Amino acid sequence: MANSEPVQTAAAPAAIGPYSQAIKNGGVVFLSGQIPLNPETMELVEGGIEAQTQQVFKNLSAVCEAAGGKLQDAVKLTIYITDLANFAVVNEIMAEQFVQPFPARATIQVSALPKAAEVEIDAILVI
Numbered sequence: 001m002a003n004s005e006p007v008q009t010a011a012a013p014a015a016i017g018p019y020s021q022a023i024k025n026g027g028v029v030f031l032s033g034q035i036p037l038n039p040e041t042m043e044l045v046e047g048g049i050e051a052q053t054q055q056v057f058k059n060l061s062a063v064c065e066a067a068g069g070k071l072q073d074a075v076k077l078t079i080y081i082t083d084l085a086n087f088a089v090v091n092e093i094m095a096e097q098f099v100q101p102f103p104a105r106a107t108i109q110v111s112a113l114p115k116a117a118e119v120e121i122d123a124i125l126v127i
Contacts, residue, residue, distance in 0.1 A: 009066035012059040013037035016114060021063045029067040029125040033080070034059040035117040049086040049118050053093045055122050067084045069127035074103040076124040083118065088121060 007022035012034065015021060021030045030061045036045045036052035037059070059073045081090060087107065094105075103123070113120050 002048065003093050007063060009062050011062035011066070013039045013042055016042075020068075022067055024067050025035060026127050029064070029069060029127060031060060031064040031123040031125065032077075033120040033122040034063070035114055035120045037115070037117075044115055044117060049081075049089050051081075052118050053090050056119055057093065057097050059067040059123060060123055063112075064123075064125060067125065067127065069125045071097060071123075072099065073127045074098075074123045075126050077103050077105045078122050079105065079107040080110045080113060080120040081107065082110060082113060082116065086118065 002027045004023050004113055006020040007024050007029065009021065011056065012021055019032050022029050034056050036055035037043065037096050038055065039059065039062070044053050057071065064073065079090060079094075081087065090107070
């Protein structure tokens, strides 16, 4: 991983496994998936998919800032949700986070996420 540096911030949840919150290589930042953990308590936020999605974007934003960028610098997102019935809610919250041009994106329904989260999002930034 020549020229790669880890990105770490206390403003986002600590990694719950052997990975970095993000890896920066030149002007490209690869953000690990964020789930809706409160960084202070490391517990899932309450309030269902809406509150969880908002917390995920807060966590991603904190890591983006620690890397020297901002969420709007995202060029690619991958969204993992446990129920595609929540697709419209996640879309609505994502639309509040970005202005055009929106990042490229994939949304995938998964059977389960860590800590029984309903949503996880990872991102690639160019800063």
